[in-house]
Amino acid sequence: MQHSFSAAALRNSKKLLFFLSILLLSACSTTPDESSPASPENAAETTGINEEESTLEETALETEVESTENSTEPEAAAQTETEAETTPVTQAEPIEPVLGGSAGGIIPVTLSIPAIDVEGPVLPVGLEEDGAMEVPETGDDIGWFERGVKPGAQGNAVLAGHVDDLTGPAIFFDLEKLEAGDEITVTSADGESLTFVVTHKEAYPYQDAPIDEVFGATSSRRLNLITCTGEFDRDAGTHRERLVVFTELKQE
Amino acid sequence: MKKIHVLMYAMIALLMFGLVGTPAFADDHSGDNAMVRVLHASPDAPEVDVYVNGDAAVEGAAFKDITDYLELPAGDHDVAIFPAGEGGEGDPVLEETVTVEGGMHYTVAATNTLDSLTLEAFADDNSVTEGMTKVRVGHMSPGAPAVDVGLVGGDSLFEGAEFFAVTDYMELDPASYDLEIRAAGTEDAVLDLSGTQLDADMVYSVYAVGADAESLEVVVVADQAGDMPSEMPQTGMGGASQSGNGLLPIALTVLAGGLVAALFLRRRTAEQ
Known part of the structure; x- marks a missing residue:
């Protein structure tokens, strides 16, 4: 791009100035979206995560090598041998794991909030490059943070939905109208459903939300709903605040 | 004079706690708390009740049972094990101080045989x-x-x-x-x-x-396995919100810039 511009510039220096100003203009108008993840704070965090991941990957690789070595051995032969040798061995049903408190729950596929007439599909989402929670691409879908716990398990399960899309209100537009005591229900693919009760709601500045309280460990079985609120900050390319509605599993 | 000073400090402390302290107590800040669970791993011990700082935390845990996580503030905790169903009365089978760090998860195993029962705490990651x-x-x-x-x-x-x-x-x-x-x-x-x-x-x-x-x-x-994001999600695109700065001027600038560029390019092509 720039090469062709400078070629043009060689022919006419006035044209160069003109192009530069256009370039500047377009650069200015695109910064809001890109600038938020590139703040020095975030950049530092991202590097931290990357370093950690790379060391983990190394260990993972080592382990992988070990396990492939093991699995390439003639397993069937080895197994009969062991069985013959070791008659006193206590055999043999595969052990059913005991689920720790955080390991239960259901994978949600739909969410319904009768109080604000919300009914929508839930998709699993993970992390963005910069470490933020991912969100669904469209305003009609709800994202479940699959790197956290499942709804119904001990801990903070998290759902996020858009308050608005580019043209108008989105699925969580009315989330702020929820009051303590309102019920929300999530349902899994095989039809199992769990009901949660709103305990409280809180709005936080978007860069200063208590991540740990919303996503961290807790002995309760919570499902927290996140959406945006406050003014839309064009410079930052995002709303100024995040609304979190905290709910807890209904006691049957 | 001294009295007044004390009063002032008390008021400052009150103010600070009023602003910072109360919300922290109203909602559990898990970053400051530890998550602790108990595993009954003593083969010949009966069902037990576990008391933490004098309150029943777990009741009727049998051999091989593991409890849910219990949220405890960082620091020392008195953990006492009683035979199940005695309401924590009488002498505990075992009583020990367990020290936990905020933000950590722990499993506390009641282990060894009943007559030499011990508590072993180790971190879960x-x-x-x-x-x-x-x-x-x-x-x-x-x-x-x-x-x-x-x-x-x-x-x-x-x-x-x-x-x-x-x-x-x-x-x-x-x-x-x-x-x-x-x-x-x-x-x-x-x-x-x-x-x-x-x-x-x-x-x-x-x-x-x-x-x-x-x-x-x-x-x-x-x-x-759990992981936390470092940032809240971007849950809006601004289509139905009041905006901090106008979208229209920016959009117009971009549009105008684009138009000029297009015109210019066309002219340049025509020139060639």
Whole structure:
């Protein structure tokens, strides 16, 4: 791009100035979206995560090598041998794991909030490059943070939905109208459903939300709903605040 | 004078707590708290109630039971174990101080035989590289010899674990593993764990419990691996919100710039 511009510039220096100003203009108008993840704070965090991941990957690789070595051995032969040798061995049903408190729950596929007439599909989402929670691409879908716990398990399960899309209100537009005591229900693919009760709601500045309280460990079985609120900050390319509605599993 | 000073300090303290302290107490700030659970790993101990700082935390835990996590503030806690159903009256079977750090997860195992019952606290790390699985082994059988845990007829994954020990975690590809517990350094299997399913994004603790090698059994505890984002999600695009600065001027600038550029390019092409 720039090469062709400078070629043009060689022919006419006035044209160069003109192009530069256009370039500047377009650069200015695109910064809001890109600038938020590139703040020095975030950049530092991202590097931290990357370093950690790379060391983990190394260990993972080592382990992988070990396990492939093991699995390439003639397993069937080895197994009969062991069985013959070791008659006193206590055999043999595969052990059913005991689920720790955080390991239960259901994978949600739909969410319904009768109080604000919300009914929508839930998709699993993970992390963005910069470490933020991912969100669904469209305003009609709800994202479940699959790197956290499942709804119904001990801990903070998290759902996020858009308050608005580019043209108008989105699925969580009315989330702020929820009051303590309102019920929300999530349902899994095989039809199992769990009901949660709103305990409280809180709005936080978007860069200063208590991540740990919303996503961290807790002995309760919570499902927290996140959406945006406050003014839309064009410079930052995002709303100024995040609304979190905290709910807890209904006691049957 | 002094009195006034004290009063002032008290007021300042009150103000600070009023602003900062109360919300922290109203909602549990898990970053400052520890998550603690109890594993009953004493083969001959009866069902027990566990009291933490004098309050019933767990009731009726039997051998091989593991409780949910309990949220406790960082610091020292008095953990007392009573025979189940006695309402925490009389002498506890065991009473110990357990120290926990904020932001950490712990399993406290009630281990060894009833007459020499002890509490062993160790940290749980419920995080794993996305798509991987993680496993560790705990030797909680007082009468069993040192053991290796490995693949049936294959290499050891964990070597020389003795009572009482909990190994480091090992990260593995999620799969079904044919594991066995062997007397350390030998090929003599003590317990066959064929078909141990280790799923992605889960963290497993394989605890060998029982009085001795003959009565050895395992409790496999599965935990959901968790991860936290560093930022809140971008849950809006601004289409139905008041905006801080106008979208229209920017849009117009972009549009105007684009138009000019297009015109200019066309002229340039025409010139050539």
